[in-house]
Amino acid sequence: MPLDLFSVGDPIADTKAPRDVPIGERWSTRRFRARLVNPANRRKLTVIVVGTGLAGGSAAATLGEAGYKVKNFWFHDSPRRAHSVAAQGGINAAKNYRNDGDSVHRLFYDTVKGGDFRSREDNVHRLAEVSVSIIDQCVAQGVPFAREYGGLLDNRSFGGAQVSRTFYARGQTGQQLLYGAYQALERQMAAGTVEQFARHEMLDLIIVDGRARGIVARNLITGEVSTHFADAVVLATGGYSNVFYLSTNAKGSNATAIWRAHKRGAYFANPCYTQIHPTCIPVKGDYQSKLTLMSESLRNDGRVWVPKERGDSRDPREIPESERDYYLERIYPAFGNLVPRDIASRQAKNVCDEGRGVGPGGLGVYLDFGDAMERLGRPAIEAKYGNLFDMYAQITGEDPYETPMRIYPAVHYTMGGLWVDYDLQSTIPGMFVIGEANFSDHGANRLGASALMQGLADGYFVLPNTINDYLADGPFEKVDDSHPAVAEALQDVQGRVQKLLSINGNRTPASFHRELGRLMWDLCGMERSEEGLRKALDRIPEIRQEFWTNLKVSGDLDTINPTLEHAGRVADFIDLAELMCVDALHRAESCGGHFRAESQTPEGEALRDDENFAYVAAWEWTPEGAPPVLHREALEYEYVHLAQRSYK
Amino acid sequence: MAKTNSVAKKAVVAVTGIIMVLYLIAHMIGNLKVFAGRESFNGYSEWIRTIGEPAVPAQTTLTIIRIVLLTVVIAHAWAVISLWRQAKRARPHGYVTKKAVAQSYASRTMRWGGVIVGLFIIYHILDLTMGVANPEGPNGTPYDRLIAGFSNPLITAVYVLALVLLGMHLRHGIWSATQTLGQSNKRRERTVNLFALVFSVVLIGGFLIVPFSVLFGLVG
Amino acid sequence: MTATREGASFASGTETDPAMAPHGMTLTLRIWRQKSPSDKGRMVTYQVEDISPDMSFLEMLDVLNEKLILAGDDPVVFDHDCREGICGSCGLMINGTAHGRGTSGGPTTTCQLHMRKFKDGDSIDIEPWRATAFPVIKDLSVDRSALDRIIQSGGYISAPTGTAPEAHSILVPKKDSDAAFDAATCIGCGACVAACPNASSMLFTAAKVSHLGLFPQGQPERNERVVNMLAQQDLEGFGGCTNIGECSAACPKGISMENISRLNHDLLGALRAGARPKS
Ligand SMILES: Cc1cc2nc3c(=O)[nH]c(=O)nc-3n(C[C@H](O)[C@H](O)[C@H](O)COP(=O)(O)OP(=O)(O)OC[C@H]3O[C@@H](n4cnc5c(N)ncnc54)[C@H](O)[C@@H]3O)c2cc1C
Ligand code: HEM
Ligand code: HEM
């Protein structure tokens, strides 16, 4: 569908995966063919790693240990605070410890299918292969995974998988995995191989002679803007769910690093692919600053319902069984409350759109443990979900043992990100992107417990093997601030920061962020339509216009100034939001987390259009108001055959 | 060893504390001889000065005990003061508003309580060992000094106050010492705390019987 | 003020008539303001109105800051990120207790303390963590990198990437694994230091020493780890622990005093075995 909003450029392809060998041999073949760097030369090579989450932390530690000179940047005060710390559920690995038929191939298969056939087979297969080593590595570091009485590791089934392949550490898996990587990283810092730049925000990428050669970063405490150089740059800056303002991401999670790199030439792939998680605590008021995820595991015992009547505002306990609609059980008798995230989310939206939602604003559905309490007794429920119930009670002030929980979907994860090849290199030579920041291996929908797997796979095992091939050409010629490209990047950043502070209008960054988020949630959220997206695309430029003329930032340039930081991030979110809407509009099919109202089956399920859309949409930035350029990477399925997902 | 090792200092506090506790057990039992009468009590005092004679010169054992106790008290006080100063350096700028959530009264009074007990010990030695601070003067027997002292309600009050403080010091100190020496855990915590309480009450009770018995004329 | 009546009004999942909803709370805040590390700093009084009981403590501060920004004043700086009690960024002394533990009625982080714990008309004192090892950066934000340096001095297991044996080749009794997990949940917030009358980071250090020391994988470095981490703790200017127990009471993750005992045990053992800190 040609649109006035973008133009189409040449197709793009990954050239690094060795397609001449069968899929199971491609990763080892690539490792063999990639050039190596002699240990003595590694000391002469510098790598900048931005980010200390699972991806960045594990990469920086591993590269430092390998002997490279690593410069590690992050905006938090400590590497341990990266948002990976908040992941609850678990991490997948094809260990087949349960002897329940799991294998690398099955994990590969499930992930490709779960991604609704919008991911690259080669990458997913490698992910499944590497998953096994991740668990070994983490256990060796002392990550306290759940164990059984015999002393062996415990597994559970997660996110609707039919095998038990999820390793977990109570409800704090991300935290424990991150601390493993963080400790490895701190060890390298003590050893002097990793230089640390805490509370530094990357604000631009430096490209010299076509190669990524460094970054411009702002010291968030002194406000000083400075340049840093290296032979390669690795971005591991996480996802951009906060474009929606309210999401389950941390307040500081941002798109700035990848967005500025995009503006310097890195293609942005599938920006519209976002994951909405069905079980979050609903919004309470417009002061709300973030949303909290309640683990998906609650759906194992909780039953989801809304009143049959619209506007029924009785106490849920007074609504008789016959006047309740257990809509998931009704629509999907086979999977019931356990349908995948995207489906559960969309149905919650549907019943709320019908006016049957509960709680403030009618944006919520009940998750009822009444039956489970009767069947299993309160102590069993306490043992299983006690900490989640406590968290719910602390946040809402309601007792979920007494009255049903209220839940509502919220933005949770972004499958889109910077485009990378099999080596995880972006379209800018020398710039690598790992973790949630790249367009990742999850296609149009991420399965539960697979983001942690991908972040650690990238950081511990993939990048440290592939980056050598690039660095083998180094060290590259020295650059410094006198280089025109460097001076320009530095000036750009300084000018921008000053500009934000000097507008002196009447609206705070947060008020713009809230407005943008609301718009994106309404028009580019759980359900997208051509009409809505066009409306959003009309509105976003107006918001941008107002932002740059009516923004108010107080405080100073040369001390810690969170309002200023926020303003810069909101400015980038506004630009990114526009690209997301263009991407969502151009992809006139439904797939995974991307649901287009125009493309559904008669029963209202997502309808893929493989004929026209079996590709990765990689967007090129064009300066000065020109529409972005679409480069398509065709997706071929040699090993997993295209099929429609069905959960009825 | 690093210049300051706060845990090593704490170990000194604990070990010296325990030695002092052992001494106090013996001392308390010794004091109870007052009920066996003047001879018995003075005999005990005599005996402690003559153990081992003539193999060793008079007062050898007592001198050893005195040297050990003095060293122990000094070491205890040194370690404690040094930790105290470290704490001051660690937070020179206090809070405008600060409230305790868990701290017990006993744990809060360790430092000043300890200082008062220390001052008491000096007074006590001047009083009963040297006799200079005793109504009876330096020339009487220990038994006479004791009776003379405790017949005075003021002196008794000083002792009672010091002993109660000491009791609290030990109540927290015994638990604290198990913790410092790495012998406490969740399972044991209750037991240790209970033991510390019972032990302190019995010990202090054992001491207190003497002045009260004198004050109320049961002895002397 | 931006709080909605809606947010303030519902209870038990039922909506009440907005007109009937109680008005939000009005609170007096006394907040420590300090422009820079060298500035002397002082308590400044602010009023916030229409605070909904459903707001989190930090959302209440957001409301204040929006007002300050629009007035062209410097907003109050405080650290925060996840706002769900797991990243360890947030940390304020609220009415004299770390994370507002004296008000919360249970273990909490500042971001998980909700305004329903306060009453209309309350006055709230808000101060930064205070310790020499945690210098104030600005207002309520302090530099906690000393905790990272304690980890650097030995809070890890040396397991270079790629060298790990098969995960199931190491068996760990569930009891040890669970105890290690309990200790490993420390989020590095520093509330223990803030609450301790000695400004000691002992609970933090003990949590890491316990976590790693309880695992078979952690044994080879066990002695060096404890001596070095403690030496670093003293070097950073933290106070020594005298077993007061305020730390554990303030800890949002309920890290127990047992871990301190375990550290002491390990330390004395390590010293006996001849382990000495690398200076
Ligand atoms: C509530 C929640 C629960 C989840 N549960 C699960 C789960 O159970 N299983 C699962 O597999 N996945 C889960 N996920 C997803 C998963 O946690 C994330 O996708 C993953 O942790 C991202 O890791 P990362 O390393 O890519 O990025 P992050 O952990 O977000 O790290 C980003 C890093 O980049 C730095 N940074 C960012 N921007 C800049 C900048 N401009 N300049 C300098 N530094 C910068 C930050 O300081 C940080 O160190 C969950 C996510 C959420 C939000
Ligand atoms: C000279 C005067 C004294 C002072 C200033 C003093 C002070 C202290 C202080 C500050 C502590 C540390 C508190 C803590 O660790 O929680 C302590 C601990 C202790 N004290 Fe004393 N004290 C004195 C005398 C005594 C005496 C006479 C005894 C014994 C009878 C004693 C027994 C103990 C014990 C057992 C401990 C616990 C050790 C530990 O905490 O590890 N102290 N003392
Ligand atoms: C009611 C309580 C007590 C009584 C009746 C008592 C009695 C005595 C007497 C009679 C002596 C002199 C013994 C002699 O010279 O032969 C003495 C000495 C001493 N007492 Fe006590 N005492 C009491 C409590 C304490 C306490 C609480 C402490 C310590 C905290 C203490 C520490 C000492 C010491 C150190 C000496 C000196 C020992 C020496 O070097 O000769 N006493 N006491």
Ligand code: SF4
């Ligand atoms: S021990 Fe508790 S209070 Fe201390 S840093 Fe860890 S989580 Fe915070």
Ligand code: F3S
């Ligand atoms: S309060 Fe302080 S003294 Fe020790 S037990 Fe906790 S660190």
Ligand code: FES
């Ligand atoms: S903001 Fe993360 S713990 Fe409070």
